[in-house]
Amino acid sequence: MSPHIAAITYCKQTFKIILIVILIFVNNLFVYGAEKFREPITPVIPFNNLNKDKVSLGKKLFHDPKLSSDGTVSCAKCHNLETNGVDLLPVSFGINGEKGNRNSPTIINAALQYRFFWDGRAKTAEEQITDPIENPIEMGSSWQHILLYLGSNNEYISSFNQVYGVNPDRNLVIDAIAEFQKSLISYNSPFDQYLKGDENAISPEAKEGYALFKSYGCSQCHQGMNVGGNMFEKIGVIRPYYGKDNPAKLTDLGRYNLTGNKEDMYEFRVPSLRLVVKTPPYFHDGSISTLNEAIQLMGKHQLGRDIKDDHVNKIIQFLATLEGQLESGK
Amino acid sequence: MESNHQSKSIKTKTLIGVLVSFGFLFLITFLYYSAINSDHENHKKISILSSKLLQTNALIKEYIVENRYGLQTNYDGLNSMHDELHRLTHEYNNILKQKADKRLFNPFVTLTIAIDQRETRIEKFKSQVSVYKLSSSFLPFMAEEIKKMILNSSLNSKTEKLNVINEFLLQIDSVEKNNISDWNEPVKSLQKQLPKEIAQQVYIIIIHGERLINSRNDLEKLTLEILDFQIAQKIYSATETYNAVYLEQERSSGLYQLLMAVIIVLLSGGVVFYIFKQEETKKHLKKTLSSLTQQQFALNQHAIVSIADVTGKIIYVNDMFCQISGYSKEELIGQNHRIVKSDEHDKNFFKTLWKTIANGEVWHGEIKNINKRGNPYWVNSTIVPFIDENGKPYQYVSIRTDITATKKIENQLNRERSFFAKITKSMGEGLYVHDETGRCTFINGKALEILGWNEDELLNQNIHEIIHYKDQRGIPLESKDSDILKSYTTTEPFHSENQVFWSKNGAMISVSLSAVPIYEDDSFKGGIIVFQDITQRKLQEKRLANALLEAEEGNRAKNNFLNNISHEIRTPLNAILGMTHLVMETKLTKEQTDHLQKVEISSQNLLKIINDILDFSKLSDNKFEVKMMPFNISQLVSDIEKTYKKKFSNKSIGFDIDLQKDIPENLVGDYKILFQTLDYFLDNALKFTEKGHVKLIIDLKYLSVSKVSLKFIVEDSGIGMTENQILNLFQAFSQADLSRTRKYGGTGIGLAIAYNLVELLGGEINVESTKGKGSSFSFILDFDVVKDNAKPGKKSATKTKHINQDELSGLSVLLVEDNELNQDLALQVLKSKGIKADLAVNGQEAVDMFQENHHYDCILMDCQMPVMDGYEATRQIRELKLKDLPIIAVTANVLPDDIAKSKESGMDDVVSKPINIKILMEKIHFWIKKYQGETPQIKAPATTNIKTNIVEKMELGTTVNMIEPDKAMAMLGANESLYFQLLNRFSVEFSKPLTELEALIETDMESAIRFVHTLKSSAATIGTTNLHLQAGEIETLLRNEKITQAKEKITHLQMSLDVVNDQLNVLLDKYKQLNNDSQQATEQADSETINQLVETLKNHLDSYDSEADTTLEQLRGKLTDKKVITQLEKVKHLVLQYDYEEALNKVNEIFAKDETE
Structure with missing residues (x-):
């Protein structure tokens, strides 16, 4: 491609972009209504029209330790619904x-x-379910084992037939558990109410915390409906997190282990902060036990800044307003 | 020959017909599928999908641009579009999969690869955008801060410095990646001049600036890359390919449809024609068929074939027939088949043959023929009659095979078999052989004689089903359960005298049999069974057994009689004694009192005699049980003293007991029998001594660590015996001299009983006597030694201890533990093993107890305690010169450091909390043994997962997942009630909020640590790993004085604790509910049995029945109230002294009180 043509292509692209930008901008002017205009965080919208029978079947499977190879570990063991869907342990x-x-x-x-x-190695909840089942140090099981177990259990056979009209198979097990997961949505949080226009839904300190959350730049990554969970970022993007003082282990290399691509080194999925106050400890290896410490470290390594103590406290106050109510589950 | 050709061509035609029809079928199927292959539905779907894909892709691009220029606040929109794109491609793929046209896949795969590649770029893009936005919003703000700081500082040339910063900011937009160093140089040099505080901030803006420039560059590139992926084009190309394929299929499917219609029309015409033709040929075919078949048979060159007419005249022979018969064709044709007939078969044979074939049926059989030279040959012959239209045979075709060789072998075999039969016939035993399927292949005459069957009835039959189909009880026995057939799994011969066979007339025959399997090349070929009829012998044995049973029955009746009669005598005797006693309370003359005293003494003597007789009958029945129990030798001496002192002084005879000094105090043996034995000897001495003295000497003969031998000697200065008298002494019912009986009274069985009792205890009686001077009875017995508790520190006593694992009972242990939950647990565990345990609630108390001279066999020491911890306590106890006392740490701290610390302080071993009962017991046993100088082995504890009834019933797991009762229960040796007690205790102890703990951290760190530590170990004990780990973390934090972090953790801990407490209550409720019914039932049952036992005991005591002792023991085992048990001790004492009356009073007193309570 000659530089002449390249220049023309570039101009064309740029023109296209500018055109689209203008269009979108005009478009957006009409879209936003009563909701807070252009906030990085949006209210949680729960799933509609869930199949109740699938949900209750999924719930049963989720809590059944017999799915694991030695009959001791259910999904709920590590994602304990009594303790906000976590086990409160580092690992x-x-x-x-x-x-x-x-x-x-x-x-x-x-x-x-x-x-x-x-x-981020699984793209869908359905894809994700197989992994812990087959992981030798998690449930250490296999689909064969699970289907043998379900196939010899009259109760399961009858409920699968009731819900799906056929005997249990791999896809149906996944479907039921995924449907159950969809029922575990924490929504209508005080903060969401605030976003929808109820100014009194959260305290002035929380509002201040939210302003700080945005101005420090936290919301650049912890954003969207789930306040995170929708992108990847390198841990230590501004100041390295791992180094001489804190040597990285193999498990700290993040997406690099998946892609083998050097630029993916230390890259992790940005976690959701919706339930952060209630789900200690923190970071991918659970090495940080307090939220306070976690925020300080994030400031230092992700933002390149030291966050003052009173700011940290206000941010925590804000984070506490993110948790909503569970539609079902317990 | 012509007809042969004809049949061949018909065959070919049929084959072609079949092939053609199959061909048509395939063609129609193919056409049908080709015609429907173009699927309008799918085509519609694909078109919609394509347009949706294009739309979504356009939206993704839009989002990319929006995100790049900050028009979107988050990536949710982008992400959802991307998810949509994945969903659409997935759907697209599903439709393509149905098509299986390879051309379709290539463009689609290119598309999905492109989407995936673009996705990784988009992910990068998202990360970069975030960083870029962060830095660009942050930089100006930070720069302002720095400027303010510079202005407020006391630095020189502020304006210059501010300009550097301004310049830095202004240039950012125009700086390229390759001249970054030019741009940040001035700021970097400025940074060096600034005070540390400001320099730090400057450093941060440099970093952000660099990141901004880098990510800006990257972003431009990434954005263009993403937009340039030409996904839309790839969607187009995939869809175009699909359309092309679709159109092609559409066209061809039209063609196929036409073709199919034509073919179907043609085919239908063909079928109609074929059916018509078929009818026509049918008749013709029928005619030709019969002669055709004849020819085919005759063609068979491998068989000996002949054809005869209805009269038996040969009209056709093949070469094989000529060969075997030795005649030529010419010689045979026209002749009757009788030409080859032998004398082997009788008239009837041929009669049946002819009858069969004349009826038009096929005959089959073996025939012996004679050839031309007169030699016989055997053939296997099949004769097929050929039937004409009238249904009558008009020809017979014989097809034969030569079986002369087989016949020869058969004859040989038959000869051998009859030889074998002759041999086995002469055997006394029955014998049969069967093959691998169980069919009888041989059976000898004796066997037939025993079983009553004919040879033909058994040969080739499954013999098990005929003779062995039932067992001796008459229950059907399947062959797989037959001991004989089962024994074939090994090559060893099988012998049995417990098998039965069944004869033809249904009689059971007991047999003694041997069975040997036959193996050839490792494969089972059958078995040989040799048997004998032992029915008579078995009957004899049964009679004998019955006789024995009768004899025993008689003996039992005798004993029952003895028992009953003694009871019948005892009851009136009791009345006599009671009444005598009552009368003696009233005012009496001296003479009357004297008479009554004699009545009383006589009655008591009579009672004793009856008891003796009873004991003797028990002894001869071997019903006397030796019960080894720990007892106290001093107790024995004082018991004897109490019983005899008065009796001897009444007779003015001196009585001394001489107990050798070094005899260990506590021994293991049967106290009751020992006392009874000495009682007989002393009674004997009392009876035959008129003046002088009687002496009981207990002498130490041998003493070792664990054993002691004692010699018991009863010396008297009585009338003595001659040697002859001594010899007859221990015969029952014979006193040394019959003449004495009248003088001294008694039954004369006392010494016989004593003799047996001593023998029972493993000793032997030695008698020395001089007529007129006195006698001496002595015997030596061995005892195990129990450690002497009363005299602590007594070296010899400590060394003479002997325990094995089951005999931990009787030990005394000091438990040093401050936590109530753990106290409960440990005390219960120790109690359940029969170990006496005292409690000290802290180290100081433990030390005090030792200073007060308490003695223990072992100490279980907690490490963490208030006042004085376990380490210090151990040090102080060791300083008290208690070096050979096992001290075992029972602690939740089992890190190597902690273990080292405990060893350092002088502890011997560490048992980790939560306590595993088995390990604890093994360690106690190990160390006690070790200090005795033995080196026992510690067994590795079995880690079994015990699930108990109740836990199973409760179906945990779904709601109660913070607590794992199975795990905890396994540690506690499946002690359910203990576990639930612990749960209860836990809920009481840790139900309060942890705010107290937070307060403690401020005021009393040590107590705070102890609290968390206790929670940690208690959590593990009840099986909540989660809580255990969390508490452990906090403990470590507190020890390292990380107060703030610990406090943060406490809030999490509180969350977990709340859940645990909730779940724990659920567990407890369920347990109570499940247990209520059963417990009530057992409690009721227990109290019922106790009441019954009390009644029985009262009856026994009332009737002076020595069974009272056994009943008392049973009652003691059932009781749980310690107070009542100690009171019963006294009753026991009284019973041992035969003071049944007092005992009865005591029992009435105890249980009357019990009822009022």
């Missing part, structure tokens, strides 16, 4: 009491996520 324990290497993320609002696992 989770699987079958035979084996220690894993990841902090278990909450199951609540997980269905809203764009990608799954800390390295």
